[in-house]
Amino acid sequence: MKRPRRPLFLGRIPYRRRRLRDAARLLPVAGVFLMILPILWTPADGGQRLLSSDVIWFFLTWAVLILLAAALAPGLAKPDETRPGEASGDEEEG
Amino acid sequence: MSFNLLVASCLAYVIFLFAVAFLVERRSGQGKLGWLRSPMVYTLSLSIYCTAWTFYGAVGYAARSGLEFITIYLGPTLVFIGWWWILRKLVHIGRRQRLTSIADLISSRYGKSNSLGVLVTVIAIVAVTPYIALQLQSVVLAFEVFANAAPGEARPAAGQTAIWVAVGLALFTILFGTRNLDAKEQHTGIVAAIAVEAVVKLVALIAVGCFVVWGLAGGVSGIMAKIDASSLHDWQLQPGRWTAILFLAGAAVICLPRMFQVIVVENSDERQLARASWAFPAYMLAMSLFIIPIAVMGIERLPEGANPDMFVLTLPLAEGQGALAMLAFLGGFSSATSMVIVEAIALATMVSNHIVIPTWLRLRRSGAISEDVRSLVLNARRISIALVLALGLGYYRVSGGSGALAEIGLISFAGVAQFLPVMIGGIFWRGATRTGALLGLGTGFALWAYCLFLPSFGDAILPASVLQQGLWGFGWLRPEAMFGTEVMDPLVHALFWSLIANTAVFCAASILSFPGPVERLQSAVFVNVFDGPVGPQRWARGEAEPEALLVMTQRIMGEEEAQGLFERAARDQGKSESMLPDPTPAFLAALEEKLAGSIGAATAHAMISKLVGLDTVTVEDLMVVARESAQLMEHSAQLEEQRGALSRTATALREANEKLTALSVQKDAFLSQISHELRTPMTSIRAFSEILAEGDLPPGTVARSGGIIRDEAVRLTRLLDDLLDLSVLESGKVQLSVSLVSMRDMIDRAILATEKVKPERDIEFTRDTIAESVWMRTDADRLTQVFINLIANARKYCDSSHPRIRIAVRVKGGRVRVDVSDNGKGIPKALQSMVFEKFWRLPGEARASGAGLGLAICREIVTNLGGSIDYLPGQGGAAFRVVLPLRIDPG
Incomplete structure (x- = not known):
């Protein structure tokens, strides 16, 4: 189906909204990186690593991811007051 | 702590849940939902992800494999904080298409294919059965823990406990899960009960955790020291398993039938999802926070050989905290029951929508649906629920209740993860086809069963020889080391091969096959769901009787709701007295969508097809229609072409006719002119010859008359x-007669020849003899005749007192331009266009001066010589311009 032409440049508010969505898309990528990172750690059997610090690492990064998601969520949930075609076109990249 | 007290409190708790579900259903029936639709309740309902596996099993998992248990919650966390990628689209599609289950999603995406629906249902049942067995096992273990704590009392055997629990759960689920067939498959009462259970299990686990940390380990620093000192410290992260389970848990959270049910089906708006995107990970974090401390303290405090899966219960019991143990038991009970209830509902919906109803539709061939479909569907669901629980119970009995909870759960996860390629491909890739989905899913499922599911029974199903030497003795077909990949962990191995093969076959078959029309339409609807409604299949105005449609809808949705729906539609169509709307395409589409919410897209489509009389619209039918319309179009194109040719001919004929008419008029005018011109001299000749014939005339008169006759002749x-x-x-x-001549000669001759015209006038000629020295190849006599004519005219009609004739010659671009002009008053503008017409004379000129053919002849001569002659206005007098080619080829 034919998509209506979209403007090349956006106003300030729609622009921020787009970047917010970019952030929402990037957040899980960052999360995957942080959660996969431990496979590069030195094995614990040498005795240098402390299990407690590992526990703290995981729960801290986990909490940070949750807080970031909580910060993004209200802006993302706002109903789109721009044209419907705008949001959908944006979505195609995903 | 008495065992009977335990059973009593358990029953009390169940009755409490019952009351919650019942009250909420009643409120929802009155349309007062309010906070029940709030994002918080939605988030809490998602907590059925944390089952008894989490509540009991996570501690056991941590005690055995250290921090690896956390991946089970990190995977879903990543999926939820990345909700903008997948979950948002899934939920959007779910609402738009009124999906009832994951089988419905996959079947309607791939052209409302029922075979896919059946395949997905079967895979889901097989994959989830161990998971349900796991819940029963955990409840049985928990009962045993309490029974062992109070050895004196009479208690049922473990097997009996499992049966009682299964029967109780089946009853609860049937009572609340199949009370009604909603327009959309939503269960507010159940969701509310689950939200309550979510709170109970969280509170219970945190209470045990707090007791362990602050009651036993002496605060945060104390527990940290104990963690570092414990045997858990030897845990090693295995990169393969770590990544695989992270991925697996992320996939399972959207592919598990019960998770799909609560995330997509029970969702009512996007804000719920936005809230859950962080609140659900936060819930899981809270659930995981005390797992490691409980595991560490359990290993430290409890005797060697104690089942780590039960630490959550045994630790408080061993420390004499009966009430806390009771709370922990209720938490575990909540986890197990909520999971089983929702899973059973989700699976039962799939079974009834994709297996029972299609079979029933196929068995009966007649069009009208008169029986009570509604009760058929509900009964099918009730039986399915019982069946699902019976299967779980059977698995528990066969597997002997052994094995760690976590390992059983992971087998299930790997099974449902097979839906992932088909699902993600379906919502992001328009090229994914039904054939691809069927083959991909089938391959993945077969490999999962061969590599992971069947070996989990030990050698009960797969003989030991196959396990050790491979199928038919082929070493590279060993279930746990396909193609020689022996170093892989069995779980990672199975997941790796099944998903790789699944995805590869799915993509390859999709690329090679060609989708049907409904499939292509659905692919566009699903992939471009944010582009606004494309609409499901449009119904042509069929022959469906509104009565038959109403009867069918009543059977499915219940009388009141169906009648309300039809009445509203009739009102929208502007019918005031009748409550039956016309079966317009729009109404049929809306009805299908509504029914799809109750019985699934494929079934709703089939039912309406039956009534509309489009029972078997196959691809071939559509092709025939397309071919016919193509022929029609070709035919009309031909007609159009013929019409064009005809109208062109008609135009040409009309033009020719006009020309002929004009010529005829011209000819008539010419003839009348000629007869007039001939008549005048003839008249005078006749008159004078009559005078002469009388004879007897004076000689002067004879001579004069003879002279006049001669002149006129x-x-x-x-x-x-x-x-x-x-x-x-x-x-x-x-x-x-073409020859080489000089322009000057011709003009000289012309001037000489015209000297006899009005010789009394003294005319001054203005010439440029150098410019006139032009040699040209042309007919000299004819051209001179033109000049004679022009000069004679000038001599005759120039009315100036000092008449002057100017002749200007100029060569330009292979053509000669000769202007002949005088200084008289010229020809009035209105008459200029007439000068070259035959028999045209200046008005008021003497009759005798000429017949008015001179200029007409000039024009014909010049045209024959390949040039043109025009009247040249604006020269201060009469002026003519002759343009001629320098040379003409001898004709």
Whole structure:
């Protein structure tokens, strides 16, 4: 189906909204990186690593991811007051 | 702590849940939902992800494999904080398409294919059965823990406990899960009960955790020291398993039938999802926070050989905290029951929508649906629920209740993860086809069963020889080391091969196959769901009787709701007295969508097809229609072409006719002119010859009369000559004698020849003899005739007192331009266009001066010589311009 032409440049508010969505898309990528990172750690059997610090690492990064998601969520949930075609076109990249 | 007290409190708790579900259903029936639709309740309902596996099993998992248990919660966390990628689209599609289950999603995405629906249902049941067994096992273990704590009392055997629990759960689920067939498959009462259970299990686990940390380990620093000192410290992260389970848990959270049910089906708006995107990970974090401390303290405090899966219960019991243990038991009970209830509902919906109803539709062939479909569907669901629980119970009995909870759960996860490629491909890739989905899913499922599911029974199903030497003795077909990949962990191995093969076959078959029309339509609807409604399949105005449709809808949705729906539709169509709307395409589409919410897209489509009389719209039918319309179009194109040709011919004929008419008019005018011109001299000749015939006349009169007769005869001859000349010139049959001549010579001759015209006038000629020295190849006599004519005219009609004739010659671009002008008053503008017409004379000029053919002849001569002659206005007098080519080829 034919998509209506979209403007090349956006106003300030729609622009921020787009970047917010970019952030929402990037957040899980960052999360995957942080959660996969431990496979590069030195094995614990040498005795240098402390299990407690590992526990703290995981729960801290986990909490940070949750807080970031909580910060993004209200802006993302706002109903789109721009044209419907705008949001959908944006979505195609995903 | 008495065992009977435990059973009693358990029953009390169940009755409490019952009351919650019942009250909420009643409120929802009155349309007062309010906070029940709030994002918080939605988030809490998602907590059925944390089952008894989490509540009991996570501690056991941590005690055995250290921090690896956390991946089970990190995977879903990543999926939820990345909700903008997948979950948002899934939920959007779910609402738009009124999906009832994951089988419905996959079947309607791939052209409302029922075979896919059946396949997905079967895979889901097989994959989830161990998971349900796990819940029963955990409840049985928990009962045993309490029974062992109070050895004196009479208690049922473990097997019996499992049966009682299964029966109880089946009853609860049937009572609340199959009370009604909603327009959308939503269960507010159940969701509310689950939200309560979510709170109970969280509170219970945190209470145990707090007791362990602050009651036993002496605060945060104390527990940290104990963690570092414990045997868990030897845990090693295995990169393969770590990544695989992270991925697996992320996939399972959207592919598990019960998770799909609560995330997509029970969702009512996007804000719920936005809240859950962080609140659900936060819930899981809270659930995981005390797992490691409980595991560490359990290993430290409890005797060697104690089942780590039960630490959550045994630790408080061993420390004499009966009430806390009771709370922990209720938490575990909540986890197990909520999971089983929702899973059973989700699976039962799939079974009834994709297996029972299609089979029933196929068995009966007649069109009208008169029986009570509603009760059929509900009964099918009730039986399915019982069946699902019976299967779980059977698995528990067969597997012997052994094995760690976590390992059983992971087998299930790997099974449902097979839906992932088909699902993600379906919502992001328009090229994914039904064939691809069927083959991909089938391959993945077969490999999962061969590599992971069947070996989990030990050698009960797969003989030991197959496990050790491979299928038919092929070493590279060993279930746990396909193609020689022996170093892989069995779980990672199975996941790796099944998903790789699944995805590869799915993509390859999709690329090679060609989708049907409904499939292509659905692919566009699903992939471009944010582009606004494309709409499901449009119904052509069929022959469906509104009565039959109403009867069918009543059977499915219940009388009141169906009648309300039809009445509203009739009102929208502007019908005031009748409550039956016309079966317009729009109404049929809306009805299908509504029914799809109750019985699944494929079934709703099939039912309406039956009534509309489009029972078997196959691809071939559509192709025939397409071919016919293509022929029609070709035919009309041909007709159009013929019509065009005809109208072109008609135009040409009309033009020719106009030309002929004009020529005829011209001819008539010419003839009347000629007869007039001939008549005048003839009249005078006749008159004077009659005078002469009388005789007896004085000689002067005879001489005068003879002179007049001669003059008139000469004039007549000249006129006839001119006419002859003109007709020869006009016919184009004139013979030109082309030679090399000088322009100057021709002009000299012309001036000389015209000296006899009004010789009394003294005319001054203005010439440029150098410019006139132009040699040209042309017919000198004819051209001179033109000049004679022009100069004679000027001599005759120039009315200036000092008449002057200017002749200007100029060569330009292979053509000669000769202007002949005088200084008289010229020709009035209105008459300029007439000067070259035959028999045209200046008004008021003397009759005798000429027949008015001179300029007409000039024009014909010049045309024959390949040039043109025009009146040149704005020269201060009469002026003519002759343009001729420097050389003409001898004609």
